[in-house]
Amino acid sequence: MAGEEENNNCGENSFSVLVVDNDTVIRMVHRMLMTSLGLKVQEAKNGKEVVDLYINGASFDLILMDMEMPIMNGPAATRELRAMGVKSIIIGVTSHTSESIHKDFIEAGLNHCVAKPITIAKIDSFLPKSNNN
Amino acid sequence: MDSVVQLQRQLVDYTGQLFNEGFLDDQFNQLQQLQDESNPDFVVELVTLFFEDSEKLLNELAKDLEQPSIDYRKIDAHVHQLKGSSSSIGVQRVQKVCIAFRNYCEERNIEGCQKCLQQVKNEYSLVKTKLETLFKLEQQVLAAGGSIPWPM
Numbered sequence: 001m002a003g004e005e006e007n008n009n010c011g012e013n014s015f016s017v018l019v020v021d022n023d024t025v026i027r028m029v030h031r032m033l034m035t036s037l038g039l040k041v042q043e044a045k046n047g048k049e050v051v052d053l054y055i056n057g058a059s060f061d062l063i064l065m066d067m068e069m070p071i072m073n074g075p076a077a078t079r080e081l082r083a084m085g086v087k088s089i090i091i092g093v094t095s096h097t098s099e100s101i102h103k104d105f106i107e108a109g110l111n112h113c114v115a116k117p118i119t120i121a122k123i124d125s126f127l128p129k130s131n132n133n
Numbered sequence: 134m135d136s137v138v139q140l141q142r143q144l145v146d147y148t149g150q151l152f153n154e155g156f157l158d159d160q161f162n163q164l165q166q167l168q169d170e171s172n173p174d175f176v177v178e179l180v181t182l183f184f185e186d187s188e189k190l191l192n193e194l195a196k197d198l199e200q201p202s203i204d205y206r207k208i209d210a211h212v213h214q215l216k217g218s219s220s221s222i223g224v225q226r227v228q229k230v231c232i233a234f235r236n237y238c239e240e241r242n243i244e245g246c247q248k249c250l251q252q253v254k255n256e257y258s259l260v261k262t263k264l265e266t267l268f269k270l271e272q273q274v275l276a277a278g279g280s281i282p283w284p285m
Binding site: 022028116117118119 | 172
């Protein structure tokens with residue numbers, strides 16, 4: 001599953017990230033964080049947009065998925081993507097700090113779940129740079 | 134040149150004060166570090182957007198709390214959003230009131246919610262004024278030909 005992103009020597013530029021959040025401020029912060037690492041970034045405002053992107057043939061190495069969003073929330077979108085066979089790394093991002101809420105979200109099919117605010121350190125092991133060693 | 138140095142010192146002192154008084158936390162620092170020549174206005178743009186969104190949310194919350202039958206789930210969703218954006222900006226005093234606010238919401242405590250709305254409005258206006266002052270100081274440093282001494 002992680003085979004593809006291991007050959008990162010051909011450049012981090014090809015590593016693509018989808019930032020998903022209904023809040024414009026948070027999308028802007030997450031976009032900036034990812035851009036600062038030289039990664040390619042696209043945005044979506046809710047889970048439905050993500051599912052639609054994949055239905056239309058788009059693909060990303062990493063999805064930063066917010067939990068609470070209108071129309072389709074993070075867990076629902078994650079479940080749907082996994083049911084479609086999507087193998088991208090999905091990291092849940094939530095303002096909740098409760099372990100049980102994180103657990104529920106993880107069970108929807110996440111690779112990892114972090115509390116807002118997201119930092120590079122929190123998701124480092126899923127980013128191409130850190131695979132070097 | 135003297136005045137540039139003075140302005141820079143003023144800026145550094147003022148920023149330090151905002152961190153010491155708990156208006157800003159490390160997340161704000163992180164954002165400033167992301168700012169470079171290719172995006173010199175990133176933080177100002179981000180914070181401006183945060184102001185616009187927060188004002189909308191605070192107006193919504195005031196309306197929500199005036200309803201004859203209070204929809205606590207709606208209030209909670211609004212506070213949750215404000216908590217998320219304030220923590221992403223590093224405006225921690227707003228974020229902290231949001232945590233208390235959500236607890237009152239869960240208890241369906243109308244007085245607690247009203248009290249928190251007032252508090253969050255106060256914290257919001259305070260930090261807005263402080264950040265506007267900070268940005269003005271930055272502009273003065275730049276106008277005087279100096280550079281912004283970030284990251285500190």
